[in-house]
Amino acid sequence: MSFFGTLDVSASGLTAQRLRMDIIAENIANVETTRTADGSPYKRKVVLFQERGDSSVFAQYFNRVMGANDIQNNRGVRVTKITDDTRPGNQVYDPSHPDADENGYVTKPNVNIVEEMVNMISASRSYEANVTAFNTTKSMIAKTLEMSAR
Secondary structure, three states, X not given: OXXXXXXXXXXXXXXXXXXXXXXHHHHHHOOOOOOOOOOOOOOOEEEEEEEOOOOOHHHHHHHHHHOOOHHHHHOOEEEEEEEEOOOOOOEEEOXXXXXXXXXXXXXXXXXXXXXXXXXXXXXHHHHHHHHHHHHHHHHHHHHHHHHHOO
């Protein structure tokens, strides 16, 4: 893989983890939102990632046999979808709440703050790892240019 391919992989990871962190922040911000625009409680959102490019066995074999280098240009990660978590929210008895049903129960969002904090730490660490890889590659490029200038 070329230096610029490595930078591209790291950049795709940075972009994906930043979006993941945005969604986690949205989930945390809506931990008490019992009514959205459609009248239902907030539903936790989840980010789904996928490897970029064609990673099928056939494509890998074809590129290896043909000596093609373009498979390296399709590496990295991309966000395929932001989806709603389908788990039901907890029901809390609070007959004075404006969103309580006829029995006095309020359906809370399906956001678990502990789970979101763990996901935030994971996203933060992944982001930091991609920054480190990016900076290491930049340093290697600079050293290579320095050596070639001598």
